[in-house]
Amino acid sequence: MSKERTLPAFTELHQLSSELNGSKIVFATDDWFAPAENLLKEEEPIFQPDVFTEFGKLMDGWETRRKRIPGHDWCIIKLGIPGVIHGVEVDTAFFTGNFAPRISIQAANLTEDLNLHERKGDMIGTAATTEVLTNVQKINFEAWKEILPMTHLGAGNPDTRHNYFAIRSNEVWTHVRLNMYPDGGIARFRIYGEVSGTVNDTNKIIDLMSLLHGGMCKGYSNAHYGHPKNLTRPQPSKSMADGWETARRLDRPAVLEADENGILKVTGNEWAVFKLGAIGNISHIQIDTAFFQGNFPDSVKIDGVLMTRPIHWNNANIEKLNWQTILSPKKLRGNQLHDYKDEIEEKGPFSHVRITIAPDGGISRVRIYGCKQEKH
Known part of the structure; x- marks a missing residue:
């Protein structure tokens, strides 16, 4: 008999990272096996054992190739609605021998768009181009706040796939950078928090x-x-x-x-x-x-x-x-x-x-x- 999960209280809050709430991936270093857009889906991940593409096994999540160059993989998420982040879930479902072993999270409150190359269509089998990488390198990530330091994840087995982390911050964020160390796969990345919307006009319905x-x-x-x-x-x-x-x-x-x-x-x-x-x-x-x-x-x-x-x-x-x-x-x-x-x-x-x-x-x-x- 499976043991029922006790969910953290922050999971009752809005899912700020959901694609249904307007969030989107604006950059990813690599999307070889499966594109980063899958991170933002609300529906539970699925596993199709016999489905392969020309690039390899198709996974319902974000999966990068086995890294053979210096560095680590990461992506940038633009939140559909700015908000205060109170917790995150990193779900590695079905990534058992290929999950990302470690992650960290940075956040920023930006007043202007990053003006990166638009991600169009299915990004599977691709990596960031030299042009996009050059533009990304202009971003001052040193100024982005680390809201979760490098942390280990569990494998995508039923009893270890759900990784919950409370975030101690009362600041409003518009963008989040998810770092995986050094490569691998994550099924879903769920950011929970409060929307910072303010109502000023007393005459507007x-x-x-x-x-x-x-x-x-x-x-x-x-x-x-x-x-x-x-x-x-x-x-x-x-x-x-x-x-x-x-x-x-x-x-x-x-x-x-x-x-x-x-x-x-x-x-x-x-x-x-x-x-x-x-x-x-x-x-x-x-x-x-x-x-x-x-x-x-x-x-x-x-x-x-x-x-x-x-x-x-x-x-x-x-x-x-x-x-x-x-x-x-x-x-x-x-x-x-x-x-x-x-x-x-x-x-x-x-x-x-x-x-x-x-x-x-x-x-x-x-x-x-x-x-x-x-x-x-």
């Missing part, structure tokens, strides 16, 4: 819950198939995997009945709480069930609260908060965008919202539109 503005999930009841933090992504969802989906509740009635409004009568529900990017007044709400057709919730309810002091985010403390109804229970439909404006009951100001779905199921995105509260 924005999505207060968006991760672009610092929206963050602070607690939830169930995330069996998909984490509720996915709801805050600014771009439309890509699939059911890119949303919040719970398990089916075991306390749902054997025979379902509906009330006078067509909403099912159930005793249980699932919920998720979010900190808004700014204290704001709500004007309208969108709830998207895209891709959820046979597993969308029957109804949704949204409450808000204005927090005056921090709390320990557990179920008991969340329940004690003075929640006000923003949106009373509304019937949902599958694979559809629901827009609520006139239905908004309490407009705020609010600092946090609680989204409750009944009895269970999945939604892809929630937009909480409004304006930042003016300071008095």
